Amino acid sequence: MSDLSSLTIAAARDKLRRKEITATELTEACLSAVESADALGAFVHKTPELALTQAGHADARLAEGDAPDMCGIPLGIKDLFCTKGVPSQAASAILEGFKPEYESTVSQNLFDAGAVMLGKLNMDEFAMGSSNETSTYGNAVNPWRRGNEDTALTPGGSSGGSASAVAADLCLAATGTDTGGSIRQPAAFVGITGLKPTYGRCSRWGIVAFASSLDQAGPMTKDVRDAAIMLGTMAGHDPKDSTSADLAVPDFEAMLTGDIRGKVIGIPKEYRMDGMPEEIETLWSEGAAMLKAAGAELRDISLPHTKYALPAYYVIAPAEASSNLARYDGVRFGHRAQLGQGDGITEMYEKTRAEGFGPEVQRRVMVGTYVLSAGFYDAYYNRARKVRALIKRDFETVFADGVDAILTPATPSAAFGLGEMIDADPVQMYLNDVFTVTVNLAGLPGIAVPTGLDRQGLPLGLQLIGRPWEEGDLLNTAYALEEAAGFVAKPQRWW
Numbered sequence: 001m002s003d004l005s006s007l008t009i010a011a012a013r014d015k016l017r018r019k020e021i022t023a024t025e026l027t028e029a030c031l032s033a034v035e036s037a038d039a040l041g042a043f044v045h046k047t048p049e050l051a052l053t054q055a056g057h058a059d060a061r062l063a064e065g066d067a068p069d070m071c072g073i074p075l076g077i078k079d080l081f082c083t084k085g086v087p088s089q090a091a092s093a094i095l096e097g098f099k100p101e102y103e104s105t106v107s108q109n110l111f112d113a114g115a116v117m118l119g120k121l122n123m124d125e126f127a128m129g130s131s132n133e134t135s136t137y138g139n140a141v142n143p144w145r146r147g148n149e150d151t152a153l154t155p156g157g158s159s160g161g162s163a164s165a166v167a168a169d170l171c172l173a174a175t176g177t178d179t180g181g182s183i184r185q186p187a188a189f190v191g192i193t194g195l196k197p198t199y200g201r202c203s204r205w206g207i208v209a210f211a212s213s214l215d216q217a218g219p220m221t222k223d224v225r226d227a228a229i230m231l232g233t234m235a236g237h238d239p240k241d242s243t244s245a246d247l248a249v250p251d252f253e254a255m256l257t258g259d260i261r262g263k264v265i266g267i268p269k270e271y272r273m274d275g276m277p278e279e280i281e282t283l284w285s286e287g288a289a290m291l292k293a294a295g296a297e298l299r300d301i302s303l304p305h306t307k308y309a310l311p312a313y314y315v316i317a318p319a320e321a322s323s324n325l326a327r328y329d330g331v332r333f334g335h336r337a338q339l340g341q342g343d344g345i346t347e348m349y350e351k352t353r354a355e356g357f358g359p360e361v362q363r364r365v366m367v368g369t370y371v372l373s374a375g376f377y378d379a380y381y382n383r384a385r386k387v388r389a390l391i392k393r394d395f396e397t398v399f400a401d402g403v404d405a406i407l408t409p410a411t412p413s414a415a416f417g418l419g420e421m422i423d424a425d426p427v428q429m430y431l432n433d434v435f436t437v438t439v440n441l442a443g444l445p446g447i448a449v450p451t452g453l454d455r456q457g458l459p460l461g462l463q464l465i466g467r468p469w470e471e472g473d474l475l476n477t478a479y480a481l482e483e484a485a486g487f488v489a490k491p492q493r494w495w
Contacts, residue, residue: 004029006169009073009226010253016062016072023058023072026172027051027116030074033170034118039495042155042165044079044137045087045120058114069253070233071114076121076165076174080158081107081217082206083120090208091135092125094356095334104206105238106175106217113233118171122161125358126325127179127210130432132160132186133418134360142190142415143168143491146456153415153458156186156432162220163190167491173221173230177207179214180313181436184448187220188410188461191450191489193482194220195227195475198468199443200245202231203238211320212243214313214440224449224479228252231471247469255472260480261295266403270306271435273412279454280409287451287462288407290484291477301403303394306438308387313437314430315371315384321361322368328356363426392442399467405477406465408435410448414458435463445471447478451485459489 004026007015015021031048051074058072082088082100089095103111111117122140124132131154132140140160142153144167155164159176163186166174176183178196187194195218202217209215219230232252238244267288272281292298330336330352337351357365371380398406412434421429439446445468448461462481466474 005033005171007172008222009070009172009229012073012172013069017067023055023062023116024052026072027055027074027118030118030171037168037170037495039141040143040164040168041122041138041140042161042168042170043076043119044091044122044161047086047117047119050086051116051118054111054116058116061114068113068233069229070110072116073172074116074118075110076119076162076171077107077117078159078162078175078177079120079123080127080177080208081175082208083107083117086120088120088208089136090126091123091137092356092358092361093136093335094328094352098334102206105203105240106207106234109233109236115233121165121174124158124160125361126208126321127158127177127182128321128360128364129157130181130185130429131418131421132157134358136358139418140164141418143495144190144415144458145492145494146458151417154189154418156189156415158182159186159220163187163192166190166192166220166222168495173219173226175217175234176220177215177217178440179210180317180440181433183218183220184436184446184463185411185432187448188450188459189415191459191487192220192222193224193227193447193449193478194218195231195447195471196439196445197231197235197471198445200243201235201445201469201471203236203241203244205238205240209324211317212324213320214317216440224475224482225253225256227447228256228475245469250472252472252475255476256479257476258480258483260291260477263296263404263477264402265291265296265298265477266301266398266406267298268301268303268306268406268408270303271408273434276409277413279460280412283452283460283462284407284409287481287485290481291407294480294484299403301398301406303398303438305387305390305394309391309438309441310430310434312384312387312391313433313441314367315380316388318364318368319372319381320368322365322372325361325365328353388441391438395442395444404467405474408463408465410435410461410463414454414456414460439465444468445474447474449478449481449485450487451481452487453489
């Protein structure tokens, strides 16, 4: 029964309903996998007792014969989601010891549907990073290896623990969040599917905020069908989140026909970056050919303001972060620095933040505070907001012209080694988000689908960008791409 943890959500759901397995057996198999995978650094707070209790409740619902799709499915929850009574630290020392008295809306939706929480997953501190190397828990590690090398590779970030756990079959799926690519880039690095929904499709309530106008929760799963199933449970209107859309949640799984005949797929010329590896270029061309063979029409398009996306993102996101992170002051919750004689409240703030925030978070808070300061607000922040509006308009124009989805690379490279970039110029790390940040700036849905391996045997993914609120149509196009690519490679176990 040990291979139960390698099941997809869809396969496990069907076995549970046919009484071939129980939710408790499935959960025990995953807990066993988690216990033997500490080398991956994926799970940072394990909750076996809670998982088995939830599995028991799921079995009771399944026995009654009226269980939702996610009932009995063991998941990992990114440490950015507040989970009642379970440490929720956003991978930061400043939130050490914080156990919320409430549940995030997304995790509550999943638990209400009978899903099982195996524990909390590693991530970059406050979701700031592209390699899961800024975590107070230490690095998460990619289960894949380059050829016969032993070099530890990044699983991507910030949802690195989620990506690693799903790829290594520690859980059937995981929650992630995406502010500038933090679901899609890690998914591409580990050969799984990662979906960032339209901004407002999933509630942000109870998710530790990084950049409030960009953050969006989404599923990280083993295939496209699972992403459709899980999104259907995660999504929905939430009056506690003022940016949550009051829209009905369709049956995304029912929309997976694989028929994309007549669909128009845009290929943006601006995503052909200087210095892009030949393998990424080839993969992109092959993906376009696959969609064409499936009956879609390819169309060259232009998104002229793409080149300004990264600079605009790295003004807007740190600005919002500096505002959001001001609440971590050592007064109400989390870490408080030891104070010397004569220290006042200013010294408490300074020492607490110096001890609690890691270097990358400090860097972004300082950048954000700078661009919001009196002399620079118009020069940086307001200008970035105007650029954001132009980027959004680029997409609106293309979609108005009849394009149904846009195909791009997901990442500028395969997974790189831990330590290879973090010590270099931080801007080099920021360039990892070059294909993904536009989607967040425009509030659009985007999905990363694994479509091939590079010459060293590492997974590579392609990204599809869809129209706002049309995740069902986007998932169907991704399903057609997944079917054509036939990606079934798994990492060889070394952990």
